[in-house]
Amino acid sequence: MNALLNPPSWPERMRLQPMRSGSLDVVMAVERMAYPFPWTRENFASSLASGYLAECLFDDHDPHHLIAYYVAQLGVEEMHLLNLTVAPADQRRGWGRRMLQALCVRCLQHGAAKLWLEVRLSNTHARRLYEDFGFVRVGVRRGYYPDFVGREDGIVMCLDLSQAPVEGA
Template identity: 40%
Template sequence: MAQVMELERLGHSHPWSEGIFRDCFKDGYRLWALEQDHRVLGFAVINYLFDEAHLLNICVHPQLRGQGAGRQLLQHALAESVKDGMVCMILEVRDSNRAAIELYAGEGFREIGRRRGYYPDGPGREDARVMALRFT
């Protein structure tokens, strides 16, 4: 858990707490890690609700960004979701996170809406794009 928490702090301006991560070890959640030499280099957290997979968190070490690690994690999560009978995946992404938006669009996700003020952003809030990919 320590490596995941460190990666979360490196990767996000408003990181999840350890308690939030621990809550994800319940039925309906899937957690995957990208590991090399016993070091966690990335992770993804998905929640299954009925027939929908909701990507809650995906993070790769800052030194690996732009090298395909995030795409590898996302493709794994997509493949597992299909295998588990999900019909779509949905996610929220910060409006300012261009690299992530391009990654998701490159895998076939399309914007389906916005959540105003969804993310904390210093003293204010930032909008989220809601993106989805149907598998069927």
């Protein structure tokens, strides 16, 4: 394992905070820009109602500027990443990697030794992020995602956090 599991360093003006129902207008605005097949507002609302872990990264200089968010479901000693999104105008500046780091810290806090996710076969940017981060491909879900024509496969990936050194330990 590497140093990826250290808490991310955020610039002072950045604020990572729990996603709240009051944030869903701005979350939905980013979600619609980021995906051809976005989550619905109901997907987010039911995630919050179910107590899923969900955090938003805001720019304190502009409280309406949502940079990134994630939604993850805690299971028994494992976490499932359901949504990780960086606003299109803020992509490729290291926010996605930092959000993953922040989620890994949460995994350790919750005793989750594995972090699972699915990613579209065609989503090469996200797949590269996950591979660079240390996720390994463990399977394929055939036709997991909707597509413009038919369905698209989902690649199942997993990060094993059990050997991760905890900063300061």
